[in-house]
Each structure stands twice: as structure tokens, then as C-alpha cells.
Amino acid sequence: MTSSLSQCDSHEASGLANPSSPSPPLLGRAWCHLTDTLWVAPALFLVVAIMVIPSAVAIGHSFTDWTPGYESPWVGLQNYRDLLSQPVYHEVLRNQAFLLIGLPLWVLFPLVVAALLYERVPAAAVFRTIFFFPAILSPAIIGILFRTLLADDGAINETVRSIGLGFLAQDWLVQANLVKPTLIIVLAWAGMGTGVVIFAAALSAVPTELFDAAEIDGASWLQRFRYVLIPSIAHVIVFWAVFQVVAVFLFIFGWVWVLTRGGPGYASTTMDFDVYQNSLNFGFFGLAAAESVLLFGIVLAIVSVGWLATRAVRRSRT
Numbered sequence: 001m002t003s004s005l006s007q008c009d010s011h012e013a014s015g016l017a018n019p020s021s022p023s024p025p026l027l028g029r030a031w032c033h034l035t036d037t038l039w040v041a042p043a044l045f046l047v048v049a050i051m052v053i054p055s056a057v058a059i060g061h062s063f064t065d066w067t068p069g070y071e072s073p074w075v076g077l078q079n080y081r082d083l084l085s086q087p088v089y090h091e092v093l094r095n096q097a098f099l100l101i102g103l104p105l106w107v108l109f110p111l112v113v114a115a116l117l118y119e120r121v122p123a124a125a126v127f128r129t130i131f132f133f134p135a136i137l138s139p140a141i142i143g144i145l146f147r148t149l150l151a152d153d154g155a156i157n158e159t160v161r162s163i164g165l166g167f168l169a170q171d172w173l174v175q176a177n178l179v180k181p182t183l184i185i186v187l188a189w190a191g192m193g194t195g196v197v198i199f200a201a202a203l204s205a206v207p208t209e210l211f212d213a214a215e216i217d218g219a220s221w222l223q224r225f226r227y228v229l230i231p232s233i234a235h236v237i238v239f240w241a242v243f244q245v246v247a248v249f250l251f252i253f254g255w256v257w258v259l260t261r262g263g264p265g266y267a268s269t270t271m272d273f274d275v276y277q278n279s280l281n282f283g284f285f286g287l288a289a290a291e292s293v294l295l296f297g298i299v300l301a302i303v304s305v306g307w308l309a310t311r312a313v314r315r316s317r318t
Contacts, residue, residue, distance in 0.1 A: 055296065062289040072286070079290035089291075091266050092274050095180065099248050099270070102184035106244045107237060109188055110195025115225055117196070118203045128200055132193035139190070143258025146186050147173065173260055176267040183268060187255065191247075195240055202236040203229070235313045242306030249299050271295045 062079055064072040083089050113131065117124040134142060149155050150172040157169035172182045210232065214224045230237065253272045256262055262269035262277065269277070271291065279288035 058289045058292055061286060062293045064286055066286040066289060067283075068285060075286065079286045080294075083287055083290050083294070088266055088269075089274070092269050092271055095266070095268060096248060096270060098180050099184060099187075099252070100245065102188060103241060103244055105184065105188050106191060106195070107241050110192045110240075111199050111237065112225075113192065114196045114199035114203060115229055117200060118229075119221070124200075128193075128196055131196045134190050135193040135197075139254030140258050142186075142190050143255055147259055150182065174264055176264050179260055179264065179268045183255065183259065186259070187252075190255075191244070198236065198240060199233065202233040206232045231317075234317070235310050238306065238310050238313055242302065242309070245302050245306075246299055249295060249302070271298075 061072065063074060063076055065075050065078075066072045110131075117127055121127065151157070152169075152171050152174075156172075160166065160168045170178055172178050206229075210228050211224055214228050219227070249271060251272075252270045253276065256268055256270055256273045260268040262273050272295065275288045275291050275295065278284040278291060
């Protein structure tokens, strides 16, 4: 198989070097494509088995009154109509939209930290490791830690009471008007390290001459940040922002489960957590399948917009 690939590469190289040279026989080209396909076949099999087939099954079940192990009659769009008519689902969508308010914080905070570490900070690698440490911990561990800290008798409230600022002590995870902002701040802390590492890697590819020239010209740190750093890694910033938006829809379950259980009421319930509730807690499997299909459609739209935005940024730099 390796020799076939080498032969394919040699045919392509000779064709590029000498356009007048005869092209390889049709059978040889077909064999080249077949061997290329065999290399990626295991990955394609895993994608189909783990993602495509379960997604297709979920889409099919979303049109039925699905009860696992029993007959599931066809109901058409009834699950979608029931879901979209529920006030609870509207609240869940509002919760998702509210969490997106944290996007500037989730992007700007690690970007500023990475920029500060880039400015020749001593032992910058050590600081990056420290910042990245929360990213290697599971949401369960960090969630339990913050649930303890944010409790009414937790360390945060006890500290503000001890310094005479007792009016700042709140039930951070119990009050409906505080639980989502609190969740945004916790997510900012937990995800900052990953963002710092990604932005630091992007900055390492930027020529240092750009920053040196700006500094020689008298540009302040903020001016270098605004006019040199951000344009240089704009495509990475867009990627990280899109990833954070996708994470709001797909990767919040662990935090919600440990910190709030979706409460108080439905004040912190997200779409992924609501899918869990409808299926495993309430037994509305068809409804949960419909909600997961809607969630998939939203994420697909976000990724498509992010891909177009990344392409636009790259074209603007060329």
C-alpha cells in the first residue's frame, strides 16, 4: 500500500513538473484513489458508526411517539409542535440566549492574559500551565468546588460578611436573577486556560518584528493590542468565539447538573440538560429526540456562520 501511494505521488509530481508528460493509466489512477480511501476508511467507519447512524436514528424517532422497547407510532411533526408551544421550552431558549452575554468575557479575558504573557513575562510557560490547570479537571470537580464556595454559608459569603460587606452576600445559585450571571463567571474561569493556550500558540506564529516596530514607533500596549495583535490572530479569535458559542449549546450539561440541577425552577436549564430531563426523567423520548434535532440544527447553523466568518477574515488578510 505504501508503494502504491508513492507511485501516486510520483505520477502527480511528474505531471506538475512536466505537463506534457503522459498521464497515468485510468486503472492506475483508480487504484491510487482506492488505496487513499483505504487509509481513511477506519476513521470514516467510526464517524458513521458513532455520529451519522445515531443522528439518523434520532431524527427518525423525533417523528414518533417513541417508547424504547415498545411500539412507537408515527406522529409526524406533533413532537415539534408540542415542544415549540411549551412555555418551559421558551424559557430554556431564553436561558441559552442569556448565556451568550458571556461571550465577550470568554473571548477577551484569555486574549488579554495571553497578550500579557506574550510581552516577555518571566516564566511565561509556568503561568500558562497554571492557567491551563482548571481545563484538565472535570466539570464535576470544579462544580462541587464552586457549589461549596457559592453556598449561603460558603467561603465567599463568609468572607464578605467578615469584612463588613454582608449586604453583598447572596444565594448565588438559588436566586433566579443571579444564577445565570454566576454560571457565566464560573464558565469564564474554567475555560480561560484553554483560551490562553490557544491564543498563546497563535501569537507564537506572529513575527515579533511587528510588535517591535510598533513599540519603536511609540505605540502603547493598548495600541499594539488593538492594531497589531488582534488583526494578526483575528481568524483564531473568530474560531475561539465560535467554539464558545457551540460549547454553550453542547457542553454545559455537566456544570448545570452539578451546580444547579437546572434550577431554581427552570432558570438555568439549557437545551442539552432539557433533553436529558425530557428523556430520562420524564420519559418523553420522542419529545427529547425532537429537541435534540433542533439543537443539532442550531449548532450546525452556528458552525456554518463561523466557517464563513473565518473565511472572510482570512480573505481580508490576503
